[in-house]
Structures are given as structure tokens and as C-alpha cells.
Amino acid sequence: MLEITSPLRLRLSHDTLISNWRWLAAQADGAACGAAVKANGYGLGARDVMLRLAGVGCRHFFVATWAEAAALLPLPYGCELSVLHGLGPDDMGPASAIAARPVLASPEQIQRWKAMGAGRPCDIMVDTGMNRLGLRVEQVAQGAADGLHIVNCLSHLSSADEDLDVSAAQLAAFQTVTRLVKAQRYSLANSAGLCLGTEYQFDLMRPGIALYGGIVHPRMAGNIGQVVVPEARILQLRTVDVGETVGYGCTWTASRETRVAVVNLGYADGYLRCHGGNGAGMLNGMLVPTIGRVSMDLLAFDVSDVGDVAEGDWISLSYDLAEQAEKTGLSQYELLTVLGQRFLRIWE
Numbered sequence: 001m002l003e004i005t006s007p008l009r010l011r012l013s014h015d016t017l018i019s020n021w022r023w024l025a026a027q028a029d030g031a032a033c034g035a036a037v038k039a040n041g042y043g044l045g046a047r048d049v050m051l052r053l054a055g056v057g058c059r060h061f062f063v064a065t066w067a068e069a070a071a072l073l074p075l076p077y078g079c080e081l082s083v084l085h086g087l088g089p090d091d092m093g094p095a096s097a098i099a100a101r102p103v104l105a106s107p108e109q110i111q112r113w114k115a116m117g118a119g120r121p122c123d124i125m126v127d128t129g130m131n132r133l134g135l136r137v138e139q140v141a142q143g144a145a146d147g148l149h150i151v152n153c154l155s156h157l158s159s160a161d162e163d164l165d166v167s168a169a170q171l172a173a174f175q176t177v178t179r180l181v182k183a184q185r186y187s188l189a190n191s192a193g194l195c196l197g198t199e200y201q202f203d204l205m206r207p208g209i210a211l212y213g214g215i216v217h218p219r220m221a222g223n224i225g226q227v228v229v230p231e232a233r234i235l236q237l238r239t240v241d242v243g244e245t246v247g248y249g250c251t252w253t254a255s256r257e258t259r260v261a262v263v264n265l266g267y268a269d270g271y272l273r274c275h276g277g278n279g280a281g282m283l284n285g286m287l288v289p290t291i292g293r294v295s296m297d298l299l300a301f302d303v304s305d306v307g308d309v310a311e312g313d314w315i316s317l318s319y320d321l322a323e324q325a326e327k328t329g330l331s332q333y334e335l336l337t338v339l340g341q342r343f344l345r346i347w348e
């Protein structure tokens with residue numbers, strides 16, 4: 001059989017994913033710890049993430065859409081899946097066929113769900129101030145969620161990693177919601193939210209970014225580890241003379257004779273142009289800076305200071321999420337979810 005290898009790979013650390021989940025779970029005073037695996041597990045591969053976390057006891061998973069839910073089937077034994085975008089006009093077919101619950105967010109969605117048959121278990125989203133998805137607290141107070149069999153009653157924090165006053169107001173609103181709505185579990189906290197205190201944790205926490213190495217609360221530093229390391233292979237080595245330039249726009253000029261390594265990686269893979277000038281990688285234990293602009297599928301590194309380099313060698317990109325976010329202006333979420341399909345995802 002023809003075997004085609006990829007010159008691009010994401011090295012994914014099973015042990016770090018697990019230790020991140022365990023650390024997050026250990027912040028709880030009784031609350032269960034689930035996992036947000038939407039957007040293909042933040043780019044890592046949703047099914048792989050789910051199976052690995054299920055293996056250590058994670059039971060509650062969250063995706064955005066029914067297509068994402070379908071891609072996770074069959075669910076591991078004892079696991080539950082919630083579809084955050086709820087029940088749109090075209091979702092009734094998938095919702096009756098797929099073993100996942102919609103997170104109902106509007107009176108229209110609730111009506112659709114009731115039309116599919118009484119008493120089926122569902123989740124609901126109540127908006128406590130973000131004004132994104134969810135029923136208003138007043139709608140819930142007026143009985144909008146009456147007659148539903150609610151497993152998880154959710155709300156979502158808008159500023160858990162940014163603004164304590166906003167979070168406190170949302171917490172107070174959600175405490176009201178817990179008195180208005182009868183549900184098996186209440187759930188408010190994402191990654192940053194669960195670090196705000198046990199009062200934010202209710203019955204079920206829903207971390208996403210921190211599972212995958214994002215640092216979104218000071219307490220995570222040193223406890224949450226990097227899961228994803230992108231690596232690219234050297235396609236060509238060349239020597240560039242003083243005064244010559246590298247790449248589109250001639251933005252980089254050699255000030256010394258420079259050994260340049262060109263790798264298979266570009267903005268089409270999610271290594272966006274904002275990394276140019278800030279990026280770096282590791283080669284044979286040495287830090288090597290990127291030079292020039294990032295092309296669609298190519299990127300150059302200055303490897304002058306590294307001995308013993310050959311075409312075919314792999315460069316590991318510096319991809320500490322907090323650090324790269326700081327340097328590029330991208331969020332830690334963007335840094336993961338843009339990583340493209342040309343990467344071979346290798347768990348180790």
C-alpha cells in the first residue's frame with residue numbers, strides 16, 4: 001500500500017492532557033468535571049480527546065453542533081454529550097437519532113423539543129448577562145422552561161478571565177436561576193470560572209482551553225501544562241549572503257552569512273502571518289528564530305548557530321500558548337483552533 005507521510009505533525013501529550021483534567025477536577029469541592037470538546041477538541045481531535053478523558057473518569061462532554069456530536073459516536077460507556085447550539089429548525093432529525101442532549105436556549109427551541117415528544121431529557125442555557133445564547137432569567141421566571149425534563153441547567157460567564165465584578169453579578173443571577181429551575185445539575189464555570197472559587201462550580205464544571213494547555217487564571221501557571229507541540233520538517237537548507245533577503249516582500253535582510261532552513265509550514269496551516277518576526281523553534285536543542293514573512297505553506301528559520309543540520313530534520317515550534325498569545329495578539333483559543341488539517345496528529 002502507498003504510504004504518504006506528512007511533513008507536518010502535532011505532537012500531543014496524553015499525560016499532560018490527563019494531568020490538566022485531573023488538576024481542574026481537583027479544584028472542585030464536590031462538583032464533577034466535564035470537558036468542552038467543540039471545534040474538534042480545540043483543534044486536537046475531539047474523539048481522541050474524549051476517549052482519553054473518558055478513560056480517566058470524565059463523563060460530561062460538550063460540543064457546539066450536531067455534526068460535531070455525530071463525529072463523536074459511539075460515546076464511551078456512561079458518558080453524556082450536550083450540544084451547546086441547541087435545537088435549530090433543521091436539527092430535529094439529528095436530535096432524535098443521536099444520543100446527545102440539546103442545550104435549549106430559546107422559547108422556539110423549547111417548542112420544537114416539546115413537539116418531538118414529551119419528557120425527553122434535555123439541557124437548557126440561561127443567559128445571566130452575556131447576551132449570547134440562552135433564555136433570559138425573566139423568561140425562566142415566567143415559566144419558559146416549565147414542563148421540561150432538565151438534566152443540566154447551564155449559564156456561561158462572559159469575563160471569567162477578565163472581570164471579577166461581572167462574574168460576581170452573573171453568579172448572583174445564576175443562583176436565582178437555581179431557585180427558579182428544577183434540574184438534575186447546575187453548571188456555570190468554564191476553565192477560568194472554576195478557579196474563581198467553589199461557589200462558581202455548582203454541580204458540573206465545563207473547562208475547555210485549560211485542558212489543552214491554556215493558562216487563563218494565575219493559579220494555572222505551573223499546574224496546567226502544554227499539550228500541543230507543532231513540528232515541521234526541513235525541506236531545504238540554503239546559505240544566504242550578507243545583504244540578501246528572504247521571503248515575500250524582502251522583509252528580512254541577512255546581516256551575516258546565514259544558514260536558512262525552509263520548512264513545510266505556513267499560514268494555510270494556521271501558523272498565521274502575525275507569528276513572523278515573533279516566532280521561533282527548537283532544533284537540536286537550540287532556539288532558532290523565524291525570519292521573513294510566513295508564506296502560505298513555507299516558513300524560514302535562521303539555523304546558523306546549529307551544528308549538524310540536514311534536510312528532513314524536524315523543527316519544534318515554540319508554541320507556549322500564553323507566551324505566543326502575548327507576542328502575536330492572537331488569543332490562546334485562536335492559537336489552537338486555527339491549526340490546520342495538514343498536521344498529522346500524533347498522541348504520545
Ligand SMILES: *Cc1c(COP(=O)(O)O)cnc(C)c1O
Nearest residue numbers: 036156190191192206207208209
Ligand atoms: C467553550 C465553552 C466552554 C469552555 O470554555 P473555556 O473558556 O474554553 O474553558 C464552556 N461552556 C460553554 C457554554 C462554552 O461555549
